[in-house]
Each structure stands twice: as structure tokens, then as C-alpha cells.
Amino acid sequence: MTQTHAPASASLLRHAGLPYFLIAFIARLPFAMMVVGVLTVVVSARGSLSLGGLTSAAVGLGTACFGPLLGAAADRFGQRRVLIALAIANSAMLVAFTLVVYGAAGDSLVLAAAVGIGATAPQVAPMSRSRLVAIINERMPEPQRARTTSGTMAYESAADETVFVFGPFLVGITASLIAPWAPLIGAAVLTLVFVGAFALHPSGRHVSAERDEDGRAPSTVSELFRPQVVVVVVGILGVGLFFGTTLTSLTSFMADRGAPEEAGLLYGVMGIGSAVLALGVAWLPARFALRARWLVFSGVLLLGSLLLSVVATPAGMAGVLAIMGIGIGPTLVTLYSLGAARSPLGRSATVMTMLGSGIIVGQSIGAAVTGEIAQRLGTPTALLLPAAAAAIVFVAGILNVSSRASH
Template structure:
């Protein structure tokens, strides 16, 4: 298939300056949003079914971490495959493979297989997980770069990263909620079977959407990128990965330590409600990033908003009730959403030519790895040393994100001319 053929669905705008919404179409955004849900349901769904079927919270935690391990190891490779062969083929294979692995895992966990096979099946779920969010970002970034007028690209890119981050926040709040509803109303295995069905149907639809045919103009006729793999390891890009890893650790550490905090007060089931305070605020502020003035540069935004996040975590040292915890979470919500949007914006700006899907899946995997690591370490610390010790870890994670932002401030001075327009 030639590049002219692959670009056909995105051509023929009705006027000289089409909007991204018109280029992609309303069905695209609806499909891409629902297609994210299975990924948000997997980790919590795996934990729920393992605890119910095997009666072990420890094994449940390890199994959830195994899902994250599979995603971390294979996510960037799948992104590279999407860059090389196009998203459509890769996503169709993953939709079927992941749906199958979710079903296999359910059979294994309820069977008599050893715990090792349960963990291996969990790695398989993570390894085949279609990372719709990073690939959606990559797809939209490519459209913006190649279909929109130069003067509108920066503003549109900022708005797109804001929307994508807000969509992620919404899905990762709603996903666990949906798991709880299905597990309570039907059975512990229901969330995983539901996730399998959503994966096959909606990830398949995401793959088959006309934008899925689009191959970057920066790739040659054989699909090779003009940039070498070594460009993925530049300091300016790696610092973004470190920063987003810190955000992932924060997510895992905060939810786990909050659960411990509420368990001390006899209401662990209310942790999700309080966490939603931060999630909703984060999503709203993430959307607001698109309206920030251009003079408020990306590198300044990273420092300012990660600083607000860090200040919110410092308040954790003084919380003594659900009310004061809610205040701290609200402050953190102001910082976390815009920080995440800014980091993804830097990732888009610094992606080597023809490798945007690889970079976006690197960042998406950083979130997953950080979240799994943060949850595992915080859970162990809460059990062995208590809630007060566990509440220190979100502060450490926020400090990592802030320190990466400070390093990025100086690295941005060595950015390319294209990067300087947004840095």
C-alpha cells in the first residue's frame, strides 16, 4: 500500500484550515475513549478475581504487578511495531490476543494450576495489552503535523494532549468503578470477561477506523524511519520518561497509602471516593491547560504544576482526618493533571521523526511501571511500618517529577529549533 493510499481517508478537507475534530471525526473520539476502558479495568480486575478465586491478597498484588511487568517489557516494542508496520495490523492482532489472554487467565485462576501459571498468564495479559491511549496520541500528533497549517499546530497539539490526558484520568477513575459494579452484580470473573469483550469490539473498531490506515509521511515506502533508534535515548527525551515514571509512582503510592489511611478509620471502601476528588480535579485542570497563554512555556508549566503537586504531598504529613485528606488531594489534583499534559506535550515535541508511537508507548509504559512499583512498595511499607510511613512515598514520587522538571529546564536550553517553539 502506497503512502498516497494510506493518507486518502484524511484528505479533502472542506476548507483550507480544517480542525482536528473534522479531520478525525466524532466517531474516532468516541471509539478511542471506550477502547481505553479495558486497559483501565485489567489491573484492578485481575486483583479482584485472584483474591476471590485463590483467597490470597499477596498473590493478587503480585499478579497485578505481573500485568504491569508485561506491559513495561512489551509496550515500547509494540509501539515500534506500530510505527514500522502501521497501527491497524498491530492493533487487530493485539485485540484478538489480549481478549484471548483475559479469557485464558480467568480459566487458569479458577482452575488447579500452580500460582506460577497464574503469574505467567498475567504477564501475557500485560504483554498483549493494546495501549490505545499512547497510540491515539501518536495518531493525532501525526495528523496535526502533516495535515494542519503550521500556525495552528502548537495550539492544537496542546489542546490534544490536554484532552487525551483528561480522557485517561476519566477512564482510570471510571474503570475500577465499573470493575466493582460487575464483580458485585455478577461475579468476580465478570470484569475480565467484560474487558475481553470490550477489547475485541472497540479496540478492533479503533484499529479499523480510517485514521488507522494513516502512515507517517516521514516513513519511506518500506516503513523505515529516517531517525535511528539511538535518538530515543537522547537526554531531552529520557528526562521526560523519568518525569512520567515519577507521576506513575505517585498514582500507585497515593491510592495505596490512601487505602491504608481509610482502613485505619474502618472505611477502606471509601478510599476510591476520596481518590476521585483528586481525579476529577486533575481531569478538569488538564483540559484547562489548552487555554494557558503561550508565554507560559512548557518547561515553566512542568516546574510550576509539579511544584503544586509536591506541595500537596507535603500536606500529607499533617492530615489527621478524611476532611484534611480531601483538602490535600484537591491541591494535588491541581498539579497532577497539568503536569501529565505537559510531559506528554514534551514527548510529542521530542519524538524522533517517524517514531511517535514508540515514544508514546514508552511514556505510557512509564506510567504503568511506576504505578505498579508505587503500589507494591507502598503496600509493603504500609503493612510493615504503618500508614504514616506509607504516606511519605507519594511525596518522594512528586519530588522525582519535580526534580525531572528542574533538569528539563536546563536540558530545554539545548533543544532543537522545533522544540524551542514550545519549550
């Protein structure tokens, strides 16, 4: 059990160390590569886009079902033991999946192996947030904690955005230069090396001082379902729906113009802008409360989403995506900051993995529904769905204010 007193002056970088941030950043890459890598190898080996989509969704299903349980295990037993086990198991599942896809196994086994990949996916991003928040709360002077937490969530969200833009790009490069199976084998190696290094980093020994000597939390499981926490989960589920509906409807938009492969480039306009604006949240004044940030930036997101239905050219689409990027990055930072502030005592990793799983679930549902609607009803109808997802985020922000649960 680690318990330390905050020094008179300190910085998170000094406490965690620069190598920590480098390792934690690279350790996120395999997760960003998995869904696209699975889709790529299934379509190549099995020749079925439909099976590829189902398999990608199966990865998300495994993550959504087991992510919060892995967070709870990390809270109970410490991150080190959980992450080491996951690094080994996930690397093995990635290799096993590749062998199954290229073998003679039926589609059901392919889907089961995909669920296994998602179920064993190391939750590096949520656990990094939990680890850093614990260090801030236990080792830094109280006057510095709020601003440092906001800056940390801004950095973490920007890192996620960067990785989820670069990850699919890396999959495309390695699949083109080597073979379709290369991204998954590469992800297996990265997982074993860098997730293992993340687990073995000295901060991995840190267990929240809020835990008892036997590892039990002073809070109950029921506290994870308080309205103050649930409204944040609903908000971040809406963000996941937004990601899934936007990328899929954008792909349909570009496919109508004969260039579906350029959808990722346009999507990157929003991703890059979102990452930059996410970092900028750290400089917002404290009087601009989190409840207000949620409403303001999700309002910008909703406005930009409504403009999608009137766009007729790729250039116009890029402009609208840039507007949406202004809203999505700060909204994501705000939601994670609220999640950190409202986590029941001793259950920070659980809440963070709940939020991370909410994004994955929303993204999977959004992509599946939007793909079906685009195929049946056409692109104009599909382009309405990002606005519906943004509306969920905005309405959750209104409920957050009305519940008087904001921080």
C-alpha cells in the same frame, strides 16, 4: 503511505471525526479494568491478597516490557495490523487467565498468564496520541499546530483520568452484580469490539509521512535515548510512582479508620479535579512555556504531597487531594506534549508507548513499595512516599530547564 497537505482552515474534529473520539474513549476502558479486575478475581478464586497483588504487578510488568515494542511495531508496520492482532490476542488471554485462575493450575501459571495479559494489552491511549499528532502535523496549517497539539494532549490526558476513575468502578459494579470473573470477560468483549473498531477506523490506515516507502524511519533507535527524551520519561515515571504511592497510602489511611473501601472515593477527588485542570491547559497562553508549566504544576503537586503527612481526617485528606489534582493533570499534559514535540522522526508511537509504560512501571513499583512500608512501618511513613515521588517529577523538571532542551 498517506501524505496530505494542510487546508487553509481545519479542525482536528473534522479530520478525525466524532466517532473516532467515542471509539477511542471506550477502547481505553479494558486497559483500566485489567489490573483491578485481575486483583478482584484472584483474591476471590484463590483467597490470597498477596497473590492478587503479585498478579496485578505481573500485568504491569508485561505491559512495561512489551509496550514500547508494540509502539515500535506500530510505527514500522502501521497501527491497524498491530492493533487487530492485539485485540484478538488480549481477548484470548483475558479468557484464558480466568480459566487458569478458577482451575487447578499452580500460582506460577497464574502469574505467567497475567504477564501475557499485560504483554498483549492494546496501547490505545499512546497510539491515539500518536495518530492525532501525525494528523495535526501533516494536515493542519502550521500556525494552528502548537495550540491544537496542546489541546489534544489535554483532552487525551483528561480521557485517561476519566477512564482510570470509571474503570475500577465498573469492575466493582460488575463483580458485585454478576460474579468476580465478569469484569475480565467484559473487558475481553470490549477489547474485541472497540479496540477492533479503533484499529479499523479510517485513521488507522494513516502511516506517518516521515516514514520511507518500506516503512523505515529516517531516525535511528539511539535517538530515543537522547537526554531530551529521557528526561521526559523520568518525569512521567515519577508521575506513575506518585499514582501508586498515593492510592496505596490512602488505602492504608482509610483502613486505619475502618473504611478501606472508601479510599477509591477519596482518590476520585484528585482524579476528577485532575481531569478538569488537564482540559484547562489548552487555554493557557503560549508564552507560558512547557518548561515553566512543568516546574509550576509539579511544584503544586509537591506542595500538596508534603501536606499529606499532617492530615488527620478524611475531610482534610479530600482537601489535600484536591490541591494535588491541580498539579497532576496539567503536569501530565505537559509531559505528553513534550514527548510529542521531541519524538524522533517516524517514532511517535514508540515514544508515546514509552511514556505510557513509564506510568505503569512507576505505578506498580509505587504500589508494591508503599504497601510493604505501610505494613511494616505504618501509615504515617507511607504517606511520605507520594512527596518523594512528586520530588522526582519536580527535579526532572529542573533538569529539563538546565539541559536547555525545552520547547
